[in-house]
Amino acid sequence: MIPPAEPDATRMTFHCKVGTNTFAVRDALLGMISAPPLADLPPDRRDLVELVLAEVLNNVAEHGYDGGPGDITVTLGRCCAGLSCLIIDQGRTMPHGRLPPGERPGTAGVPLADLPEGGFGWHLIRSLTTDLHYARDQNQNRLSFLI
Amino acid sequence: MQLQTQNRPKVLSVLVMEDRIDAATAIQFKERMRDLTQTGDQRVVLDLSRVMFLDSSGLGAIVAVKKLLGPDRVLELSGLTATVQKVFRLTRMDTIFTIHPTHSDALSHDPAS
Numbered sequence: 001m002i003p004p005a006e007p008d009a010t011r012m013t014f015h016c017k018v019g020t021n022t023f024a025v026r027d028a029l030l031g032m033i034s035a036p037p038l039a040d041l042p043p044d045r046r047d048l049v050e051l052v053l054a055e056v057l058n059n060v061a062e063h064g065y066d067g068g069p070g071d072i073t074v075t076l077g078r079c080c081a082g083l084s085c086l087i088i089d090q091g092r093t094m095p096h097g098r099l100p101p102g103e104r105p106g107t108a109g110v111p112l113a114d115l116p117e118g119g120f121g122w123h124l125i126r127s128l129t130t131d132l133h134y135a136r137d138q139n140q141n142r143l144s145f146l147i
Numbered sequence: 148m149q150l151q152t153q154n155r156p157k158v159l160s161v162l163v164m165e166d167r168i169d170a171a172t173a174i175q176f177k178e179r180m181r182d183l184t185q186t187g188d189q190r191v192v193l194d195l196s197r198v199m200f201l202d203s204s205g206l207g208a209i210v211a212v213k214k215l216l217g218p219d220r221v222l223e224l225s226g227l228t229a230t231v232q233k234v235f236r237l238t239r240m241d242t243i244f245t246i247h248p249t250h251s252d253a254l255s256h257d258p259a260s
Contacts, residue, residue: 054170123237
């Protein structure tokens, strides 16, 4: 008999308070990787999840909250042979109400002085996740993905 | 941002003593590197063997350091951990830098050859 599919059996919600503390995102990440479900992952996989969460959280802190104070919640759960992630914040709406395309900043044939120093974040997020969704719900930004 | 340096006639080695170069410390890293490389003209080998985590801010700071050194001064990297290497690969920044497996590989490499 095939057992019924389990919905996210174990979901953990973490809180990150950004603003004056420059290390808020780093501290939140260290808390997340040392608890289930991330702590149970093989190290190489866990590192990539940490990277994606860092990119998302830094974006919220820098652009959603403009470097000012704000709360971010991260809910992680086991789902369909991977992890489900839901990040909620009350910052500014995503520009144009949708996710950036995340094109890789070009490097081929680019002169040294013009090499990109930023714009990598969404490309990394899109490269490493599936089922990426963004929705604006009243005053909330809701970003979800599988990894 | 702790950096340990070894100044040789042909190579300036910089060992990053932190386990993360991230959004919180990328700017300090860039500024420390600028201070360390202000004088001198040797190639710079940046050893990242202790860096377990590098995000896009950290990557951007390393690119900024390469740009600060200018076209006449080489910046090479060594000791990239698997995940850090993946960040360079996904962004194709592994094509922009010479990356050595270890610091001693970097030291014995002669870019003129």
